[in-house]
Amino acid sequence: MEAQAMPTAPPRIQVRLLYGGTIFLSSFLLFLIQPIFAKLILPWFGGSAAVWTICLVFFQTMLLLGYLYAHVLARRVPSRYQIVLHVGLLAAALLLLPVMPGSFWKPANGEDPTWRILGLLTAVLGLPYFLLSATNPLLQSWYPGAQPYRLFALSNAGALLALAAYPVWIEPRIPTRIQDICWSIAFAGFVAFCAMSAWMRARTGLSKSSADPLRGQQIIWIALAAGGSMLLLATTNQLTQNVAAVPFLWILPLSIYLLTFILCFESTRWYRRGLFLRLLAIALGSVAYAVYDIQLSEAILVAVPILALGLFIGCMYCHGELNQRKPADGDLTSFYLMIALGGALGATVVGLLAPAIFSAVYELPLSLLLVAALAWWLNWRSGWPQRLLWAVVTLAIIVAVV
Numbered sequence: 094m095e096a097q098a099m100p101t102a103p104p105r106i107q108v109r110l111l112y113g114g115t116i117f118l119s120s121f122l123l124f125l126i127q128p129i130f131a132k133l134i135l136p137w138f139g140g141s142a143a144v145w146t147i148c149l150v151f152f153q154t155m156l157l158l159g160y161l162y163a164h165v166l167a168r169r170v171p172s173r174y175q176i177v178l179h180v181g182l183l184a185a186a187l188l189l190l191p192v193m194p195g196s197f198w199k200p201a202n203g204e205d206p207t208w209r210i211l212g213l214l215t216a217v218l219g220l221p222y223f224l225l226s227a228t229n230p231l232l233q234s235w236y237p238g239a240q241p242y243r244l245f246a247l248s249n250a251g252a253l254l255a256l257a258a259y260p261v262w263i264e265p266r267i268p269t270r271i272q273d274i275c276w277s278i279a280f281a282g283f284v285a286f287c288a289m290s291a292w293m294r295a296r297t298g299l300s301k302s303s304a305d306p307l308r309g310q311q312i313i314w315i316a317l318a319a320g321g322s323m324l325l326l327a328t329t330n331q332l333t334q335n336v337a338a339v340p341f342l343w344i345l346p347l348s349i350y351l352l353t354f355i356l357c358f359e360s361t362r363w364y365r366r367g368l369f370l371r372l373l374a375i376a377l378g379s380v381a382y383a384v385y386d387i388q389l390s391e392a393i394l395v396a397v398p399i400l401a402l403g404l405f406i407g408c409m410y411c412h413g414e415l416n417q418r419k420p421a422d423g424d425l426t427s428f429y430l431m432i433a434l435g436g437a438l439g440a441t442v443v444g445l446l447a448p449a450i451f452s453a454v455y456e457l458p459l460s461l462l463l464v465a466a467l468a469w470w471l472n473w474r475s476g477w478p479q480r481l482l483w484a485v486v487t488l489a490i491i492v493a494v495v
Contacts, residue, residue: 159226
């Protein structure tokens with residue numbers, strides 16, 4: 094643990110550009126490889142929405158492992174060893190390029206693809222994706238200045254750009270294998286930038302104080318992150334499986350999810366608790382009714398806006414509350430670790446547990462109930478009007494979907 098906090102002057106423009114550029118590039122590559130790799134392997138496994146859900150479970154889990162690595166490194170390992178270890182792993186990842194799956198990963202007829210997909214992703218993409226995932230929290234812990242959380246908004250902007258660029262410009266113009274090779278070249282450039290950031294960290298030698306956050310606060314972080322993650326995956330499933338089989342439709346909910354992170358962590362002016370609590374009550378009820386009404390859920394021009402707006406408001410609430418509960422700079426790796434843990438738990442519930450337990454599709458109603466329960470819990474001390482409001486909202490969701 095780094096014990097002594099030192100006063101930090103505003104970093105020079107070169108340092109801000111280096112750290113910001115490296116974090117932006119890492120998130121851009123992190124989210125760009127998702128559709129590239131999915132397009133490479135989806136035809137092997139039938140191209141169903143369930144295959145993409147399994148991929149999302151892997152990506153969320155690897156994000157969690159990357160954040161755990163960054164947390165342990167920043168909190169338990171001396172600075173000079175942090176740099177040696179991280180640069181060494183980056184060099185090892187270069188040996189795995191290009192990240193191209195071999196044909197021997199193709200499944201046998203009738204085989205459950207789940208574990209083969211997870212094994213393929215781990216073996217071929219695991220280490221590069223792991224290191225990209227660790228970059229955001231690790232470099233923020235190294236950042237020699239105040240307001241590192243704005244770098245989190247910047248990282249989500251890089252992710253959003255990747256999602257927007259892929260279907261509009263990259264996918265229609267560049268063959269998939271060339272996309273993969275170009276991504277591998279860009280990853281090598283990222284390794285160089287990350288090594289320069291590590292060198293800059295070694296030069297500054299600055300440390301930030303850290304303390305273990307309260308357990309109750311950690312549970313709230315996990316629950317809020319899980320709520321946003323479950324809403325994302327459940328809305329994606331509802332759109333792609335029950336509303337419309339449109340190519341790249343899954344990018345819409347993921348883009349909304351990232352946009353809410355950008356808005357909430359870029360500035361506090363975008364999230365107003367009182368306003369979004371009212372909007373959340375309306376949105377949860379509307380989405381629950383849309384799921385209940387079969388004719389409404391199958392009407393694309395109605396269902397897509399309702400689901401998209403419901404996802405936006407729900408994620409704005411979850412991520413806005415996360416931002417308002419963020420800790421001091423020295424605890425940021427713990428904060429990001431809890432966010433990643435909540436995201437992975439939400440993805441596991443929607444992607445693996447719910448399909449195995451329920452014969453019908455209950456992922457979206459469960460997600461709505463979780464967010465309503467969170468609003469009820471976090472506003473319990475606001476008085477009986479708020480308690481009654483969220484009791485009614487929760488009951489209405491249950492009645493609508495049962």
